[in-house]
């Protein structure tokens with residue numbers, strides 16, 4: 001287990017993505033509206049797009065065709081390429097898995113040390 | 122091995138046969154020759170003019186109106202356990218005179234009940250509707266669902282309807298509340314994306330391209346999710362395209378779910394669980410290729426045998442499904458998958474739930 005001081009707490013904002021490097025590996029950080037900081041692997045588990053170009057948003061729900069609800073603002077990361085959505089809460093996609101395709105964001109443990117964000121790898 | 126034939130085309134000898142089942146003023150119209158029925162916009166090039174050449178109808182059309190002939194050539198000849206009557210007279214083809222079309226659907230249903238279903242307990246019936254008036258179609262479904270041999274609603278694939286559109290919801294509501302299945306069959310109006318082509322061969326090859334959009338439409342518009350008990354049968358529309366449609370829909374869903382979050386399962390899962398495809402006309406592929414396709418579909422629950430009797434592209438149950446397939450898979454295709462779909466048991470004679478109408 002290695003601890004890496006990657007940026008200042010003030011550098012990580014709700015609804016935004018901050019990319020840092022640990023060694024040569026990109027990691028993107030975002031703050032959930034609840035205040036927690038998330039650190040996830042910087043490459044999309046689908047085809048490897050650089051997630052720093054993605055967007056943090058909410059997402060839709062519906063039980064009735066053509067009637068959308070919207071929620072989870074600040075908790076969804078959408079890939080800049082194909083638009084697959086992942087929850088920053090748990091790293092899971094918003095769609096069910098198939099046998100041939102299991103997609104997860106790689107989640108890193110985050111600690112706050114004073115005004116430093118520390119990522120544990 | 123038991124055989125259930127999922128696609129058999131009964132007919133009348135003349136549209137005037139429907140007159141006794143129609144209310145006025147439509148009875149007078151049909152009896153008087155005011156409409157002679159749908160005409161096909163092409164010539165059949167097969168030796169039997171659209172039928173197998175050993176099945177001749179009196180009026181020369183691609184149809185059979187003689188129960189005795191069908192019994193001898195199909196039901197008895199192949200010892201079928203059941204045959205699903207799917208018609209080929211689809212009033213939804215009328216793009217005007219909706220009241221007339223709805224009355225024709227009801228008349229046809231009554232005609233079939235009396236002249237076909239009542240004659241043989243091996244028949245499974247379909248409800249014909251005028252889908253362009255969905256509320257009227259729903260009433261017709263409610264009416265016909267009382268018939269013990271009726272097991273499904275038949276939705277004809279025409280050139281301008283994708284059935285996932287919300288306007289058709291009353292039809293699925295009615296099928297659902299009556300515990301009927303929903304089957305789709307092409308018509309002489311069905312088209313591919315650029316029309317019918319310029320040759321019959323082209324038109325016939327384009328039919329699967331009229332079926333895929335129905336699957337896409339139903340899933341994208343939430344019909345599979347809204348009615349978890351409904352299941353859907355694609356008749357005579359090919360089957361080797363299913364892996365592509367499943368994979369493509371899964372990909373589109375993953376990248377576009379934000380727009381259609383009422384879809385709750387991967388489309389491929391919906392297909393495997395709820396979609397069935399009839400095998401006729403089989404493509405002439407090897408047993409190995411059949412097994413590869415089934416492997417790609419991820420299940421051998423999907424395929425359902427059909428003959429398409431009396432039409433020229435008939436599949437023989439003894440020849441069309443290769444004998445080199447594993448016995449259990451062949452049995453699923455020829456019998457089990459459809460028996461489960463239609464909720465029929467091994468022996469129609471001992472079956473209380475599927476007996477001839479009184």
Ligand code: FES
Pocket residue numbers: 044045046047048049079080081082083084
């Ligand atoms: S690379 Fe991210 S969704 Fe395809």
